[in-house]
Amino acid sequence: MTDQLTTDPTKPAQRMRAGSLTVPLIPWVLAAALLMVLPFIFTANSAITIMNQMAITIIFALAYNMLLGQGGMLSFGHAVYAGVGGFACVHIMNMDDFFAQIPLPLLPVFGGLMGMGLATIVGSFSTRKAGTVFAMISLGVGELIAACSVIIVAFFGGEEGISGDRTYGMPFFGVEFLQQIEVYYLIAAWLLISAALMYLYSRTPLGRMANAVRDNPERAEFLGYSARWVRFFSFVASGFFAGVAGALFAINYEILTEENLNTTQSGLILLATFLGGVGFFFGPILGAIVFTLVQTVLSLQTELWGFYLGIVFVVTVMFFPGGLAGLIMMHVPAMRLGKLGLLGMPYLKTLGSGAVGCLGAAALIEMTFHARHASAGDHEMTIYWTTFDTHSVVPWIIAIAVTLIGFGIARRTAPALAEAWGQANTPDGAMR
Amino acid sequence: MKPLIPETWITSPQGVLWITADMDLILVNLIDGLVTGLLLFMLSAGLTLIFSMMGVLNFAHASFYMLGAYFAFQISLYLGFWMGLLIAPLVVGVLGAGVERYGLRRVHQYGHVPELIFTFGLALLIEELVQFIWGKNQMPYATPEVLQFTAFSIAGNSIPAYKIFMIFISIAIFIGLLYVLTRTRVGMIIQAALTYPKTVEALGHNVPLIFMGVFGVGTALAGVAGVIAGPVLGTFPGMAFVLGSIVFVTIVIGGLGSLWGALVASLLIGWITTFSKAYNLRMEDLLTWLGFTKPEPIWDSAWRDLWSITSPQIADILPYILMVLILIFRPYGLFGKRDA
Numbered sequence: 001m002t003d004q005l006t007t008d009p010t011k012p013a014q015r016m017r018a019g020s021l022t023v024p025l026i027p028w029v030l031a032a033a034l035l036m037v038l039p040f041i042f043t044a045n046s047a048i049t050i051m052n053q054m055a056i057t058i059i060f061a062l063a064y065n066m067l068l069g070q071g072g073m074l075s076f077g078h079a080v081y082a083g084v085g086g087f088a089c090v091h092i093m094n095m096d097d098f099f100a101q102i103p104l105p106l107l108p109v110f111g112g113l114m115g116m117g118l119a120t121i122v123g124s125f126s127t128r129k130a131g132t133v134f135a136m137i138s139l140g141v142g143e144l145i146a147a148c149s150v151i152i153v154a155f156f157g158g159e160e161g162i163s164g165d166r167t168y169g170m171p172f173f174g175v176e177f178l179q180q181i182e183v184y185y186l187i188a189a190w191l192l193i194s195a196a197l198m199y200l201y202s203r204t205p206l207g208r209m210a211n212a213v214r215d216n217p218e219r220a221e222f223l224g225y226s227a228r229w230v231r232f233f234s235f236v237a238s239g240f241f242a243g244v245a246g247a248l249f250a251i252n253y254e255i256l257t258e259e260n261l262n263t264t265q266s267g268l269i270l271l272a273t274f275l276g277g278v279g280f281f282f283g284p285i286l287g288a289i290v291f292t293l294v295q296t297v298l299s300l301q302t303e304l305w306g307f308y309l310g311i312v313f314v315v316t317v318m319f320f321p322g323g324l325a326g327l328i329m330m331h332v333p334a335m336r337l338g339k340l341g342l343l344g345m346p347y348l349k350t351l352g353s354g355a356v357g358c359l360g361a362a363a364l365i366e367m368t369f370h371a372r373h374a375s376a377g378d379h380e381m382t383i384y385w386t387t388f389d390t391h392s393v394v395p396w397i398i399a400i401a402v403t404l405i406g407f408g409i410a411r412r413t414a415p416a417l418a419e420a421w422g423q424a425n426t427p428d429g430a431m432r
Numbered sequence: 433m434k435p436l437i438p439e440t441w442i443t444s445p446q447g448v449l450w451i452t453a454d455m456d457l458i459l460v461n462l463i464d465g466l467v468t469g470l471l472l473f474m475l476s477a478g479l480t481l482i483f484s485m486m487g488v489l490n491f492a493h494a495s496f497y498m499l500g501a502y503f504a505f506q507i508s509l510y511l512g513f514w515m516g517l518l519i520a521p522l523v524v525g526v527l528g529a530g531v532e533r534y535g536l537r538r539v540h541q542y543g544h545v546p547e548l549i550f551t552f553g554l555a556l557l558i559e560e561l562v563q564f565i566w567g568k569n570q571m572p573y574a575t576p577e578v579l580q581f582t583a584f585s586i587a588g589n590s591i592p593a594y595k596i597f598m599i600f601i602s603i604a605i606f607i608g609l610l611y612v613l614t615r616t617r618v619g620m621i622i623q624a625a626l627t628y629p630k631t632v633e634a635l636g637h638n639v640p641l642i643f644m645g646v647f648g649v650g651t652a653l654a655g656v657a658g659v660i661a662g663p664v665l666g667t668f669p670g671m672a673f674v675l676g677s678i679v680f681v682t683i684v685i686g687g688l689g690s691l692w693g694a695l696v697a698s699l700l701i702g703w704i705t706t707f708s709k710a711y712n713l714r715m716e717d718l719l720t721w722l723g724f725t726k727p728e729p730i731w732d733s734a735w736r737d738l739w740s741i742t743s744p745q746i747a748d749i750l751p752y753i754l755m756v757l758i759l760i761f762r763p764y765g766l767f768g769k770r771d772a
Contacts, residue, residue, distance in 0.1 A: 147749040310557035
């Protein structure tokens, strides 16, 4: 039995695409323009808060994917590097004299260096092996440092954490970062810089070797590369960008607690990255965006958001191991053939009715939850802008009917979708 | 971090310097540690068996332990504790087998990383599911009345009968497992399938069925552990999380795939955590003994956290330190024969 824990290179959906070595400029320019314009479209304060959170998660997820997607290393304790970078930055913020010397936009460099330093120490022994050993060491170290946060109070501040004030830094061209929007542009700039650097890193020979070591460490060794050192460098680089993410968190929220580095946080970033898709560079970006939306918007709507997220995650692992990015890229062949239009109607029929079914099922779940756990006598609940009594029969019948009909239609139309899919992916004139 | 062993679990009084410790206290702590260790062993035995079969660490293993406790609680409401002890592990085992058959076997084709991620997602989902069904509060799952008496007492420290009951159940299961694995035909086939699955399949045995069976039995063992631990360690949605990573630590220390290693490591961890909680060893004493002088005033010193560390404080992270050390210096674990 081979216990090498790598993504399977024979499965195209999982493989980090080699792509050409030339770096396309257009997507980056577009991304920069988008980041500039976004605050003018979503002007609300809450929207900017969500976008800040999103950008931080994107950097963290990209850093995480340097390990998981590019290097084939599954880490269960990556929040530690982000967290420690963040803690270091809050400490710098509290060093009045020193902090007055440096402009705030440079602070993430220190966070990155801190994360990198810790990754160097841990990586020196944890990257010796990939696979289960790496995963277990990362879990152990993660738990260890998270537990240390209540013991080493001088650095981690115990249970209440530590807080600072970002505005004491040297003004940056007159900007003191008093307002949320100024912080947004700082984070957006760092997002662009880090994403570009991480992308460029994946194009370097070292980044390529990380892929080679992930897929076949033995062969990489025979080519004269030390698998261990390649893993080590990936790990250290990933630690740097995780630290940057942590520093941006510190700048944005001005407080760090044990929650920023515990295993839950590490698990969440794994979830976000995998949902987005580890096989493509833009996968974690998608994952972070969707995940943050779920975390912030859906959690306002329902107490059960973790439950839905868990279901979506397990379904993704089971049926779409390429994640969202994999799903999108599945359509590239059909698009090349110019037959994407064939899929429109079948998609609408199957996925539309499936979505209705899902909404119905969610309503059932919510109603069950309400009927079981609401305080006694509280029979009224509101879902989908309708208020009704959960202890009467009619809403249940409606919800069950909607669910059954939705899924039923999806099931009936699925064969047509499969056929359309086949057609869309077959070149004209090819033998069927 | 929630402690592995709740404070109420420790029988002996705290703050006793080990120099003044007498045999009685050591004995009490030995028993406490043994109970914790054997409990860990029931989880790690199944986990290590599953690992040696499929090469995948089942992250959701502790979740099955939690399910065992919750099912047993639900059953005990209607049929009493003993029926819970009998039925709940069976239900958990069937669930586990189903997870293997319809979940893991499907994900297996994608490789090991997705398998690990799948079990991780499952662990999350089970925790959410438990919260969905039973809510966030601790369940009033109690020890049966028959066992609510003091078995014996050592130097004024009473040992409840339930602890003795736990010890007996765990040892009985260990002996049974050992017997089945080494003395019966089924056990022989399982052992053969561990090492040479292809050959065993060629000999006409249904290897996927064996895998499913082992997964089911492994999770059922976790279920048993949950049933008997639920009343004393508490039946709450976080119980899997508290124990989950410790179980991993255990089988990594013991050596992945080694049953004896799992036993030794479980007992080791049980005793280490119990003893470091029971005896209040202070870093201050150690540092002074080593010849360092305490900086004054201590609250202003950068080393204040180092000086104020006590052994109960770090008891819960000792297993992790041990694991990291083991992985650095002996990656095979204590008893492991092969690389993880």
